[in-house]
Amino acid sequence: MLARAPQSLRSQVARVRVAAPARYAHGHGDYHHLPFAFPGKNRAAFGAKLTVFLLTGFSIPFAAVFFQLKKSGAV
Numbered sequence: 001m002l003a004r005a006p007q008s009l010r011s012q013v014a015r016v017r018v019a020a021p022a023r024y025a026h027g028h029g030d031y032h033h034l035p036f037a038f039p040g041k042n043r044a045a046f047g048a049k050l051t052v053f054l055l056t057g058f059s060i061p062f063a064a065v066f067f068q069l070k071k072s073g074a075v
Contacts, residue, residue: 038046069075 040046066075
């Protein structure tokens with residue numbers, strides 16, 4: 001497509017400079033792999049609370065299936 005364009009357009013395209021994306025320019029200082037800081041110094045308590053939270057969310061569909069099967073008399 002560019003090969004059929006007029007010479008003036010081809011020279012304009014050749015002059016365009018693409019800026020590299022700015023990485024880590026968000027101003028938070030050191031790199032952290034989590035988007036938040038741990039609440040307090042106790043990582044074990046945070047891990048336990050996170051595990052309970054995730055397991056609760058994961059178990060809701062299984063509890064719903066069990067409830068529906070029990071209600072229908074299959075279990």
